[in-house]
Amino acid sequence: MLLCRVSAASHALARWGGRSHRAGGLLRRAIPFSSSRCCAVDSGEGGSAKGQYRDTVLLPRTDFPMKLTGQKLLDRELEIQQECGFANLYSWQRERKAKKEFCLHDGPPYANGDPHVGHALNKILKDIRNRFEMLRGRQVHYVPGWDCHGLPIELKALGELGRSGLSPLQIRQKAREYAEGAIARQKAAFQRWGVMADWDQCYYTYDGAYEAAQLKVFKIMHSKGLIYQDYKPIFWSPSSGTALAEAELEYNPEHVSRAIYSTFPLITLPPKVVTERDIESVSVLVWTTQPWTIPANQAICYMPNAQYSIVKRADNSQLLLVAMERTASVAAMLGTELESVGTFTGSQLEGGVCKHPTIPDKEVPLLPANHVTMAKGTGLVHTAPAHGMDDYSVASHFKLPVECIVDEDGKFTEAAGPELHNLSVMKEGTDKVISMLKESGALVKEEQCIHSYPYDWRTKLPVIIRPSKQWFINTASLKDKAKEALQNVRVLPESAKGNLLAMLDRRTYWCISRQRSWGVPIPVFYHRDTGEPLVNKHTVSHIAELFREKGSDCWWELPIETLLPPEVLQKVSSKAGPVTDYVRGEDVLDIWFDSGASWAAVLEESDSRADAYVEGKDQIGGWFQSSLLTSVAVRKKAPYKSLLVHGFAISERGEKMSKSLGNVVDPDTVINGEKVSLPPYGADVLRWWVAESNIFSEVQIGPTALNSAKDSISKLRNTLKFMLGNLHGFDPLTQAVDPKEMHYIDQYMLHLLREYSMKVTDAYSEFDAGRVIRVLQAFITRDLSSFYFSIIKDRLYCQPKDSLGRRSCQTVLEEILDGLTRSIAPILPHLAEEVYLHAPGHDKGDTLFKTGWIKSSSVWRRPGLEEAVEGACAIRDAFLSSIPGKNAAQYNLTIAIEPSLLFELMESLQEEPSSTSSQLAELMMAARVNLTSQLPRDLPSDALLNHGTFLINLEGGVIREDSTYDIAVVPSSAARCPRCRRYTAEAADCLCPRCQTVVSQAGHAP
Structure with a gap:
């Protein structure tokens, strides 16, 4: 063997393993071409000999269908699920022994509607990774779950009935029934999509055991002082009648507010303000987009380090106090010039006092504050502590009153005064306040302001900020620990980590109480007279056990004597009077606390962390954050090792899906089709769409994307069918050829298959199914269809059935088929199992997913092999470029x-000087190949000449050789063989020597 001689030439050659760097050697992958030399029956041609040798040619045979469409496709997918045990696969892999576990903790979808493409994107994305990990031998821990509580479910369950007249238990029963129906529909869809799980062992946030685990988290956090009750402003939804957390808000960027500029007359001039002119009747000018909060004003804030001016209006001589930086904008707004009367720093405003514009005898101070900005307004901020988070911070620092004059329905209370009482603050209440400012002469200007404003995520109506006595988590004390924990978490994409950290920074506290019935009750009792809460580790532990046994309905069903543990009952009775002096709380926990405690209820080990959490980008401020905060609070670490944050599914035009726009894509319709608009695509097309998408951006879906996915799978089926057809009758257990005895081109394909398997393994490990598809398609297009398949057809169809060359080729085809099938299995489980059922070498009842990942061997990478084949490919590129558009089989190539390393490599592919059947001739697809040290001098005049170089660079340059080669191309003088259609026959209508031998040995008459 010449490769041995090559190795002997240098010790380093024996260790060839580095990737070669060469010029032009891989161009053959980018040059699609077809060969017509395979056999006459392949195209129906052959002249007078047409069909004569049909029975002697080994054409592909398989009952694997080229296409599956319509109802046949749907039926076949369901048959595959049944036949290949999709329903039992998760349980099977949990019972097998495995060295490592892969835990993907499922974020619970909301149980309030039908499955949609957002569910498909998320669940299939998770399933692709789970199936990959299972195939590579890991034990997958994946328990699907549902978020079952909360306002949206309660509202949908009650419908038009509302809450009037219904007890909490009646409301809860209706909500539970609604959630159970939604769960059943979603679960059925997830199973149809091929998602691997034990669907009889899911988790539900309304399950008693789950609620008990949640209360254990509550107990630990409360005992650490992280959960407390307070009276402070929170987001309140008048349309829902409950407090909302930041994660339950949607910001409407097109919200229109009636913004106003209003004056607050200075009645006490700041002592440090000195001007050159006498000034009287100066008014502080403020700007707000929420005029209804003016009656709740307690102060006006300034920026201590900014410059402020008293300015005089040119049109009416009014004196106004504004920030110097905002003077030009204010002048433009007023439509008049402003003359500066005096300028000073903000700190000099200390001690100033203003008169409230609508409340007689009320005085408000000027106070410094860090939240004042110069982006809009006047640089002086109207401050109503009851209706703003920053305002509340100022009130806390300066001991200002926090008086709420707005009720739970968003209407002014009696405390707002008779003119405002019962008016809706966002509607007629705003009208009245503006009217009152006008009457007092304080209104300077009103304008429309389009800006981003928080809305209730479910009712889609504006929220307000109002103070309320609620239960809170002190996230400010957890923030630094949470940030530190995130440093040990891998986040994909990396940019999402910045968003996580930013949202943590903005969250100083987390309101966890909700004024609803459908949820986990906050386990607190209140003294009937004093309102003092009764909650401690003993009461919470006792209630948690009751919930575990009976479910949380028992909070309303059992008497307080049963809800309280004996030791607490005894203390209560002896200290504070009879137990009847206490009432149970009516608030429930925020659903983000529900789902955020899922790590405690679902992960098997109390100290364990999930390998991955995979959810949409909306969970950056939702489940990702609530899970992090609860886990850091209880265990001082994150509940996850990695986070994958994906985008949303949107319409093909890039629009958010909406029923009103008519652009909603229903995954059930994608799979089963509609009579007119869409054909049935099946589950694998839906899965391919997910895998192929750039999940880190918004993911578009529509007919274009789905048809593209369908076409891609059709091309893949074609490739798989070609290999299956050529493996007919082949038994890999008894007929496989040892790699060392294979043709070099076959060995080379095993080398490429090994590289392919490493690339797809890396891509799956990175949650990059899109890269898997790109690597797959490149391998099929360049290495298989355009290269290997076109070369081997002659060997497969025309060589003797049991010849070493044909069996060598079949061995490689079986390895490639097996590798490709396993590589697509996480994405296309139905197609993969269908192929496996048709593939040779398996026992009946075997399924692909129970037989592991791609089996590649380091033996497939042999010294000198890559250089020999790719050196020949470089020469072939030059050959094919000399005869563009012509049949290579009609030419002889010299x-x-x-003498060089390249010559010895080519000699390993063709030991004789001239051959029609060497491996080099097969690679070149020429009629004959002559290998020589120099071109002959007597070349015919029509010879086509070309020249090239091939660089061999191994071991980082230890072995380096830049070899040149010349080629000469002349038409073959031989006739075309009517059987194999190669130009190697002595005369027309005569078989070539190879085909004569094959036909005679097979007993066929010529």
Whole structure:
């Protein structure tokens, strides 16, 4: 063997393993071409000999269908699920022994509607990774779950009935029934999509055991002082009648507010303000987009380090106090010039006092504050502590009153005064306040302001900020620990980590109480007279056990004597009077606390962390954050090792999906089709769409994307069918050829298959199914269809059935088929199992997913192999470029290489000087190949000449050789063989020597 001689030439050659760097050697992958030399029956041609040798040619045979469409496709997918045990696969892999576990903790979808493409994107994305990990031998821990509580479910369950007249238990029963129906529909869809799980062992946030685990988290956090009750402003939804957390808000960027500029007359001039002119009747000018909060004003804030001016209006001589930086904008707004009367720093405003514009005898101070900005307004901020988070911070610092004059329905209370009482603050209440400012002469200007404003995520109506006595988590004390924990978490994409950290920074506290019935009750009792809460580790532990046994309905069903543990009952009775002096709380926990405690209820080990959490980008401020905060509070670490944050599914035009726009894509319709608009695509097309998408951006879906996915799978089926057809009758257990005895081109394909398997393994490990598809399609297009398949057809169809060359080729085809099938299995489980059922070498009842990942061997990478084949490919590129558009089989090729490493490599592919059947001739697809050290001098005049170089660079340059080669191409003088259609026959209608031998040995008459 010449490769041995090559190795002997240098010790380093024996260790060839580094990737070669060469010029032009891989161009053959980018040059699609077809060969017509395979056999006459392949195209129906052959002249007078047409069909004569049909029975002697080994054409592909398989009952694997080229296409599956319509109802046949749907039926076949369901048959595959049944036949290949999709329903039992998760349980099977949990019972097998595995060295490592892969835990993907499922974020619970909301149980309030039908499955949609957002569910498909998320669940299939998770399933692709789970199936990959299972195939590579890991034990997958994946328990699907549902978020079952909360306002949206309660509202949908009650419908038009509302809450009037219904007890909490009646409301809860209706909500539970609604959630159970939604769960059943979603679960059925997830199973149809091929998502692997034990669907009889899911988790539900309304399950008693789950609620008990949640209360254990509550107990630990409360005992650490992280959960407390307070009276402070929170987001309140008048349309829902409950407090909302930041994660339950949607910001409407097109919200229109009636913004106003209003004056607050200075009645006490700041002592440090000195001007050159006498000034009287100066008014502080403020700007707000929420005029209804003016009656609740307690102060006006300034920026201590900014410059402020008293300015005089040119049109009416009014004196106004504004920030110097905002003077030009204010002048433009007023439509008049402003003359500066005096300028000073903000700190000099200390001690100033203003008169409230609508409340007689009320005085408000000027106070410094860090939240004042110069982006809009006047640089002086109207401050109503009851209706703003920053305002509340100022009130806390300066001991200002926090008086709420707005009720739970968003209407002014009696405390707002008779003119405002019962008016809706966002509607007629705003009208009245503006009218009152006008009457007092304080209104300077009103304008429309389009800005981003928080809305209730479910009712889609504006929220307000109002103070309320609620239960809170002190996230400010957890923030630094949470940030530190995130440093040990891998986040994909990396940019999402910045968003996580930013949202943590903005969250100083987390309101966890909700004024609803459908949820986990906050386990607190209140003294009937004093309102003092009764909650401690003993009461919470006792209630948690009751919930575990009976479910949380028992909070309303059992008497307080049963809800309280004996030791607490005894203390209560002896200290504070009879237990009847206490009432149970009516608030429930925020659903983000529900789902955020899922790590405690679902992960098997109390100290364990999930390998991954995978959810949409909306969970950056939702489940990702609530899970992090609860886990850091209880265990001082994150509940996850990695986070994957994906985008949303949107319409093909890039629009958010909406029923009103008519652009909603229903995954059930994608799979089963509609009579007119869409054909049935099946589950694998939906899965391919997910895998192929750039999940880190918004993911578009529509007919274009789905048809593209369908076409891609059709091309893949074609490739798989070709290999299955050529493996007919092949038994890999008894007929496989040892790699060392294979043709070099076959060995080379095993080398490429090994590289392919490493690339797809890396891509799956990175949650990059899109890269898997790109690597798959490149391998099929360049390495298989355009290269290997076109070369081997002659060997497969025309060589003897049991010849070494044909069996060598079949061995490689079986390895490639097996590798490709396993590589697509996480994405296309139905197609993969269908192929496996048709593939040779398996026992009946075997399924692909129970037989592991791609089996590649380091033996497939042999010294000198890659250089020999790719050196030949470089020469072939030059050959094919000399005869563009013509049939390579009609030409003889002479290759001239001076004695060198390249010559020895080519000699390993063709030991004789001239051959029609060498491996080099097969690679070149020429009629005959002559290998020589120099071109002959007597070349015919019509010879086509070309020249090239091939660089061999191994071991980082230890072995480096830049070889030149010359080629000469002349038409073959031989006739075309009517059986194999190669130009190697002595005369027309005569078989070539190879085909004569094959036909005679097979007993066929010529």
